[in-house]
Amino acid sequence: MNQTKQTLPARVKSALAGGLAGWLGVPIGLDSGAFWAAWFGGRNFTGESVTVNSTLQLSTAWACVRLLADTLSTLPVNVYREVGDTKTLAKDHELYRLLHDQPNDNMTAAVFWQIYVACLLLWGAAYVEKRRNVLGKLSALDILLPSCMMPPRIRDDGSIEWTYNDPILKKSRVIAEEDLWYLPAFTLDGLNPISPVQMGANVFGGAIAADRASASTFKDGMKSAGLVTMDAVLKPGQRDEIRAHVKTVSDQGGYMVLEKGAGFEQLRMNPQDAELLATRGFNVEEICRWYRVPPWMVGHTEKSTSWGTGIEQQMIGFVTFSLRTWAVRIEQSAKKDLMTPVERGSYSVEIAMEGLLRGDSASRAAFYSQMTQNGVMTRDDCRKKENLPPMGGNAAVLTVQSNMLPIDKLGENNPATAAKDALAAWLTSESSDAT
Structure with missing residues (x-):
C-alpha cells in the first residue's frame, strides 16, 4: 500500500494537469467526452x-511545436x-488591426x-471567440482553450451550437456559431477535429516510455539488477x-565478495543490449515525421542530407510542405469566418x-534585385x-534590366533602332531623288 502511495502521484501527474484544466467548478457527467479524453x-x-x-x-515534440508556432507567429498577416x-x-x-497588430487587449499579434x-x-x-462593439462590428478576437470545448451540437435549424467550459467564469456557456471562429487542423467531416496527440498516442507513448527507461537506467548508475545464487540453503541471518x-x-560501488559457491546472474538488459540510444533517436524521427519537420531543424543532424541536395533544399521543402500548408488554411478560414459575404468579394x-x-x-538583397530588374517592383x-x-521620381517607376528603362519607354532612344530608322529614311530619300 505504501508503494502505491509513492508511485501513484508520479504516474498520474501529467493526466491531472491536462485533465483538470478548465473543468474546475463545471459539472462532469459520463457523457463529458472531452474531459475523459483529456483525463485518461x-x-x-x-x-x-x-x-x-x-x-x-518530450524535447522533440516541444521543439517541433515551438518551431512551427514561433515561425508562423512572426510572419505578417495582412488584409x-x-x-x-x-x-x-x-x-x-x-x-x-486585429490580425496584424493586436487581436485583443491582452495579446500582441505574435502571441x-x-x-x-x-x-x-x-x-x-x-477556437476564437469574436467580440463585437455596440454597433455590432468586430472589435476583438479571444483565444479559447480547446480542452474546455465540448463537441458541437447541431440544432434543428441546421446551425451549430458550441458549449465552452469557461475556466474564468467557472461555468459552462453556449457560444453561437456566428460568434466563433473555428478551424480544424485535420478533419474527416469538416466539423469534428482529429487530435494529433490522441491519434499519435503510440508514437508519443513510445517516446515517453523510452525516456522513462533511460532515466531509470541512469538513475541506477547503469547497474544491472540480478540474482545471487548459492549452492546451499542459507539461514535468514x-x-x-x-x-x-x-x-x-550497488550504492557505493566496488566489488562484491561472495562465498560458498555463490554466483551472480544479470536480469536487466544493459543499455547497449536494449539499444536505448538508437530507440530514442528513432523516436526523434517519428515525432518529426508526425509534424512534418526536418529532424535537423530540431537538433537531430544524423541524417541532415536525406531530403534534397542540402540544407537549402530542405529549407525550401519545410516552407513548402509545412509552413505553407498551415498558412493557406489560416488565410482561407479567416476570410470565411471573419468577413461578411460582401467583404469576401473585395478583401x-x-x-x-x-x-x-x-x-x-543576402537573400533579401537578391530578391529585391530580381524584382526591380524585371519590372515587378x-x-x-x-x-x-x-x-x-x-x-519618388524615377524611384517609383518600374524598370527592366535592358538599360534600366521604364517599361512604357522600351524601344525609344535605342541606338540600333535609331540607326535602322535613319538608314530606311535615307534609302527612301535616294529612291525619290532617282525617280
Whole structure:
C-alpha cells in the first residue's frame, strides 16, 4: 500500500494537469467526452498516459511545436483590398488591426498566432471567440482553450451550437456559431477535429516510455539488477547479510565478495543490449515525421542530407510542405469566418511568407534585385519593405534590366533602332531623288 502511495502521484501527474484544466467548478457527467479524453489521455501500446502536457515534456515534440508556432507567429498577416486586378493593403479595415497588430487587449499579434498555431498542432483545432462593439462590428478576437470545448451540437435549424467550459467564469456557456471562429487542423467531416496527440498516442507513448527507461537506467548508475545464487540453503541471518552487502556495493560501488559457491546472474538488459540510444533517436524521427519537420531543424543532424541536395533544399521543402500548408488554411478560414459575404468579394487575408527573409540580408538583397530588374517592383516598393522613406521620381517607376528603362519607354532612344530608322529614311530619300 505504501508503494502505491509513492508511485501513484508520479504516474498520474501529467493526466491531472491536462485533465483538470478548465473543468474546475463545471459539472462532469459520463457523457463529458472531452474531459475523459483529456483525463485518461490517448490509448497506446505502452500504457503511458499521453496528454498534451506529457507530450510537450518530450524535447522533440516541444521543439517541433515551438518551431512551427514561433515561425508562423512572426510572419505578417495582412488584409488586402482588391479592386479589379489591383491589390492594396487595407490598413483602414478593422480586421487589419486585429490580425496584424493586436487581436485583443491582452495579446500582441505574435502571441496570439503562437497560441493559435499551437492549438492546431496539439489539440487539432483552434477556437476564437469574436467580440463585437455596440454597433455590432468586430472589435476583438479571444483565444479559447480547446480542452474546455465540448463537441458541437447541431440544432434543428441546421446551425451549430458550441458549449465552452469557461475556466474564468467557472461555468459552462453556449457560444453561437456566428460568434466563433473555428478551424480544424485535420478533419474527416469538416466539423469534428482529429487530435494529433490522441491519434499519435503510440508514437508519443513510445517516446515517453523510452525516456522513462533511460532515466531509470541512469538513475541506477547503469547497474544491472540480478540474482545471487548459492549452492546451499542459507539461514535468514545469512540472507540478510548478503542482501546488505549487495546493496552496499550497488550504492557505493566496488566489488562484491561472495562465498560458498555463490554466483551472480544479470536480469536487466544493459543499455547497449536494449539499444536505448538508437530507440530514442528513432523516436526523434517519428515525432518529426508526425509534424512534418526536418529532424535537423530540431537538433537531430544524423541524417541532415536525406531530403534534397542540402540544407537549402530542405529549407525550401519545410516552407513548402509545412509552413505553407498551415498558412493557406489560416488565410482561407479567416476570410470565411471573419468577413461578411460582401467583404469576401473585395478583401482577402494573406500571410506574408517573404517575412522569412527578414533575417537573411543576402537573400533579401537578391530578391529585391530580381524584382526591380524585371519590372515587378519599384525601388520605392523595396524601400518601403525596408522601412525607408520613398524617394519618388524615377524611384517609383518600374524598370527592366535592358538599360534600366521604364517599361512604357522600351524601344525609344535605342541606338540600333535609331540607326535602322535613319538608314530606311535615307534609302527612301535616294529612291525619290532617282525617280
